[in-house]
Amino acid sequence: MTKMYYNGDINEAVLQGKKIAVIGYGSQGHAHAQNLKESGFDVVVGVRAGKSFDQAVEDGLQAASVKEAAELADVVMILLPDERQKAVYEAEIKPYLTAGKALVFAHGFNIHFDQIVPPADVDVFLVAPKGPGHLVRRTYESGAGVPALFAVYQDATGQAKDVALAYAKAIGSARAGVLETTFKEETETDLFGEQAVLCGGLTALVKAGFETLVEAGYQPELAYFETMHELKLIVDLMYEGGMTGMRYSISDTAEWGDFVSGPRVVDAATKERMKDILTDIQQGKFAKEWIQENENDRPNYRRIKEDETTHQIEEVGAKLREMMPFVQATKSPKKEVVASGTN
Ligand SMILES: NC(=O)C1=CN([C@@H]2O[C@H](COP(=O)(O)OP(=O)(O)OC[C@H]3O[C@@H](n4cnc5c(N)ncnc54)[C@H](OP(=O)(O)O)[C@@H]3O)[C@@H](O)[C@H]2O)C=CC1
Ligand SMILES: CC[C@](O)(C(C)=O)C(=O)O
Ligand SMILES: [Mg+2]
């Protein structure tokens, strides 16, 4: 059985007295910075002037430029978009990464795919929450937490593992469970999960279901309730009680349909394509293409995002959600809905 770390297993004193720079104030950044501060740690947010900077100040945090924060800090957590990290690291973080500091990530992409090569005399580790940043914050506030992985890539001080665990505890993850991995395992499984299941697989499944109903002449609003809105209610049951728990609450008719029709939708051929996706990730093909897409200023990303944002399910859903005030849109310093643009 994998060793899981919980609050009682972790001594956070090793992080006390250290200055922690959270670089970036987006989805993960705002959650880490606020959770760390409320857990009693000394945080500075490193951001460029603009919306994120203003938001960090409004949220009562110390804010500074990336350079200033990197210089001030003992522990530098990089929570910028993966594709921007290399440039910002080279220009604004590396010069201030003196011996004995810690360079930290929430995803191993840039280390694993050799985009960032840190100096040998610093600690390098990751603390990767297994959930969206807005939920890292929301669960922390409610007394719960999002599980996290940690991995040590370089241990220059002999303390990297203890500091990583203390960090995971400080953001609330050790309330849920923290487990050790490697940069390779975290990077490959995270990319696979988000592409094949959590984001790519799920949105493709929902769109295909919605389109099937609408093309067959059913009302789009009904199709939205059936294939998107109710999904959360079903997934909540799986979150709480696994598939068995969910199946306890659905009708036997639904359960029988689940058993016989589910495998017609996701079959052996789907699993073969999942394996192809995993191979592309493992061999670095996905990373190479994503880096190239950014170097080309994201022509395909912009085009696909425009199509996705204007899909009928999004237009119908937006109107229906306006009528359900209890369904809150994510409020964040990140991700206002943009049809194009790089963030
Ligand atoms: N999103 C998530 O829930 C998860 C993310 N991760 C990992 O966490 C890391 C951060 O991801 P995420 O939170 O999604 O990132 P975001 O896209 O939310 O980061 C946006 C932040 O980065 C800032 N930023 C962007 N470019 C620059 C720049 N050139 N200089 C300074 N600041 C800049 C933005 O500032 P401005 O407002 O000025 O543009 C904003 O504050 C990634 O490694 C990701 O893989 C891991 C687990 C889950
Ligand atoms: C599922 C997407 C994710 O990996 C995450 C929220 O964990 C991400 O990179 O945002
Ligand atoms: Mg993830």
Ligand SMILES: [Mg+2]
């Ligand atoms: Mg990810």
